[in-house]
Amino acid sequence: MVALAAIFIVSAAAAAETDPLPSWNDGLTKEAIVGFVEKVTEEGGPDYVRPEDRIATFDNDGNLWAEKPVYFQLLFAIDRVKQLAPEHPEWKDKQPFKAAIEGDMKTLAASGLKGIAELVMASHAGMSPAEFQKIVSDWLATAKHPRFKRPYTDLVYQPMLELLSYLRDNGFTTYIVSGGGIEFVRNFSEAKYGIPPAQVVGSSIKTKYEVVDGVPTLIRLPEMNFINDKEGKPVGINQYIGQRPIFASGNSDGDYQMLDWTTAGDGPRFGLILHHTDAEREYAYDRDSSVGRLDKALDDAPRKGWVVIDMKKDWKTVFPSEN
Amino acid sequence: MVALAAIFIVSAAAAAETDPLPSWNDGLTKEAIVGFVEKVTEEGGPDYVRPEDRIATFDNDGNLWAEKPVYFQLLFAIDRVKQLAPEHPEWKDKQPFKAAIEGDMKTLAASGLKGIAELVMASHAGMSPAEFQKIVSDWLATAKHPRFKRPYTDLVYQPMLELLSYLRDNGFTTYIVSGGGIEFVRNFSEAKYGIPPAQVVGSSIKTKYEVVDGVPTLIRLPEMNFINDKEGKPVGINQYIGQRPIFASGNSDGDYQMLDWTTAGDGPRFGLILHHTDAEREYAYDRDSSVGRLDKALDDAPRKGWVVIDMKKDWKTVFPSEN
Numbered sequence: 001m002v003a004l005a006a007i008f009i010v011s012a013a014a015a016a017e018t019d020p021l022p023s024w025n026d027g028l029t030k031e032a033i034v035g036f037v038e039k040v041t042e043e044g045g046p047d048y049v050r051p052e053d054r055i056a057t058f059d060n061d062g063n064l065w066a067e068k069p070v071y072f073q074l075l076f077a078i079d080r081v082k083q084l085a086p087e088h089p090e091w092k093d094k095q096p097f098k099a100a101i102e103g104d105m106k107t108l109a110a111s112g113l114k115g116i117a118e119l120v121m122a123s124h125a126g127m128s129p130a131e132f133q134k135i136v137s138d139w140l141a142t143a144k145h146p147r148f149k150r151p152y153t154d155l156v157y158q159p160m161l162e163l164l165s166y167l168r169d170n171g172f173t174t175y176i177v178s179g180g181g182i183e184f185v186r187n188f189s190e191a192k193y194g195i196p197p198a199q200v201v202g203s204s205i206k207t208k209y210e211v212v213d214g215v216p217t218l219i220r221l222p223e224m225n226f227i228n229d230k231e232g233k234p235v236g237i238n239q240y241i242g243q244r245p246i247f248a249s250g251n252s253d254g255d256y257q258m259l260d261w262t263t264a265g266d267g268p269r270f271g272l273i274l275h276h277t278d279a280e281r282e283y284a285y286d287r288d289s290s291v292g293r294l295d296k297a298l299d300d301a302p303r304k305g306w307v308v309i310d311m312k313k314d315w316k317t318v319f320p321s322e323n
Numbered sequence: 324m325v326a327l328a329a330i331f332i333v334s335a336a337a338a339a340e341t342d343p344l345p346s347w348n349d350g351l352t353k354e355a356i357v358g359f360v361e362k363v364t365e366e367g368g369p370d371y372v373r374p375e376d377r378i379a380t381f382d383n384d385g386n387l388w389a390e391k392p393v394y395f396q397l398l399f400a401i402d403r404v405k406q407l408a409p410e411h412p413e414w415k416d417k418q419p420f421k422a423a424i425e426g427d428m429k430t431l432a433a434s435g436l437k438g439i440a441e442l443v444m445a446s447h448a449g450m451s452p453a454e455f456q457k458i459v460s461d462w463l464a465t466a467k468h469p470r471f472k473r474p475y476t477d478l479v480y481q482p483m484l485e486l487l488s489y490l491r492d493n494g495f496t497t498y499i500v501s502g503g504g505i506e507f508v509r510n511f512s513e514a515k516y517g518i519p520p521a522q523v524v525g526s527s528i529k530t531k532y533e534v535v536d537g538v539p540t541l542i543r544l545p546e547m548n549f550i551n552d553k554e555g556k557p558v559g560i561n562q563y564i565g566q567r568p569i570f571a572s573g574n575s576d577g578d579y580q581m582l583d584w585t586t587a588g589d590g591p592r593f594g595l596i597l598h599h600t601d602a603e604r605e606y607a608y609d610r611d612s613s614v615g616r617l618d619k620a621l622d623d624a625p626r627k628g629w630v631v632i633d634m635k636k637d638w639k640t641v642f643p644s645e646n
Contacts, residue, residue: 052519129561173521186565196375197565198496198521207561209554209580216584218561225562231532238452238530238541239548240563242509242520257532261539 051171179229271306374494502552594629
């Protein structure tokens with residue numbers, strides 16, 4: 001009896017020590033995630049999935065990092081448009097440039113990812129991808145979030161970082177599937193999420209190959225290539241990854257189709273929705289938000305079997321602690 | 324002295340045993356490849372490259388598997404067009420369909436990758452990617468090469484399989500960057516080359532997401548999305564991989580831009596060209612071939628520092644042995 005108790009205590013301690021999701025409170029959400037991972041990795045089990053089919057896709061804005069007051073890429077685009085405005089007098093009277101220059105966030109937010117795309121196309125083209133990376137890096141190194149006064153890349157969600165690692169430790173390949181610009185997200189995906197550039201799917205502008213003064217060069221063009229949002233997400237996943245995921249994680253109706261397509265597949269599937277319910281530590285928003293609107297996906301989650309994270313209840317911490 | 328000799332003999336034997344490229348004859352080509360891999364993997368060395376930057380890209384047709392008498396995907400498309408012809412009487416008088424139905428290979432070969440694309444668009448659309456995979460699998464399982472009387476997937480190059488493995492064993496990530504259809508190549512890339520679907524870049528038709536009778540569905544459309552050839556290869560690499568390779572391997576002028584862009588980067592770079600010089604074991608062709616024309620890249624190889632494989636001289640074997 002003493003021996004048994006000792007074993008129990010040791011096991012419990014070991015389990016606590018090795019909890020792969022320490023920032024998640026115990027409860028149904030965490031249990032559902034761990035239960036899914038355990039069943040698909042149980043060799044010989046009825047729900048076993050081969051490692052090469054363990055594809056997990058994550059939305060980025062509002063899912064891996066914050067997206068309020070507006071998408072961070074939009075704030076980047078605004079700063080860039082302001083910087084370039086003197087060379088573009090025509091922007092003064094043209095939306096969404098006018099709103100960007102005037103800091104009219106409401107008009108900009110309402111323009112959605114398509115509005116960002118327009119700003120990106122006009123202000124982020126004409127350079128090589130490498131030059132663009134430099135511009136993004138410089139901005140991320142200096143810009144600070146208006147409320148949290150921290151760099152934007154500090155505002156990644158600690159529980160999601162743990163979830164990404166937990167999945168990878170269990171043989172999953174983790175992808176970002178973002179409505180945001182692919183080259184913008186690639187700038188920090190490896191350093192912040194452990195996700196290499198090739199595992200980022202996102203919206204993109206066209207790129208042209210040209211030999212300039214004898215130097216092979218790629219040049220970003222002011223022309224939309226692909227919008228990786230809503231119906232675009234399953235299309236983008238098919239195009240870049242070539243496999244249907246078994247695990248999809250999002251936070252808005254922009255992720256509905258990704259979640260629906262993922263969980264409609266045969267065999268074990270997991271759909272995860274992050275519900276922003278924590279105005280104190282982060283933000284509380286869903287149906288009425290112009291950024292990250294969560295409405296239909298929230299309604300359909302029970303029927304579709306999607307697990308909804310209640311940020312306030314399920315997360316012990318939100319952001320990584322400041323160093 | 325005896326001890327030293329013994330060590331030498333043991334080392335030589337060990338080296339021979341572990342030759343990672345046994346199907347390559349000793350010589351300058353093999354030395355150049357091994358020398359490059361050794362220098363970029365030498366930690367602390369002046370040419371060291373971090374594993375995450377060891378990106379290697381390989382053309383497929385005529386580079387990882389054969390492409391004569393015409394691209395195998397074209398033979399697949401012809402069989403498919405013939406099969407569907409009764410439903411499409413208009414094809415009788417319309418190129419390249421007329422040529423496909425009549426088996427006029429010369430006209431078809433001259434139509435190049437763009438011609439294939441047209442056949443693919445018209446004959447391979449209207450189904451889901453999964454249904455398309457089934458059609459490709461069925462064809463590959465039954466069709467045989469007209470000269471070698473073996474399944475097409477047997478006509479992969481044994482020395483290239485060894486090179487792919489050797490690079491991966493040395494921390495490289497290997498990608499296919501093909502002018503052929505991405506979903507066609509993905510059908511066998513993992514089984515034959517050890518390259519998963521997500522590491523295949525290729526030409527593509529558009530795909531649409533639709534909920535059909537309540538079922539989330541992707542449907543292939545008869546509309547070109549992207550041609551991953553010539554100038555398209557650096558563009559495709561940037562779009563899918565998001566990094567400039569340090570190693571690129573091709574066999575035709577369609578790979579010129581990929582080779583040029585790759586080897587123009589900073590630091591150690593490697594460009595490799597497969598020259599088909601072996602009419603007996605495979606084929607001999609270069610400047611005058613409508614399939615896999617190698618002209619400008621062959622001229623510029625010495626000046627650009629690209630290593631040219633002489634198939635006849637450098638390869639001990641061409642195809643894997645028949646089982």
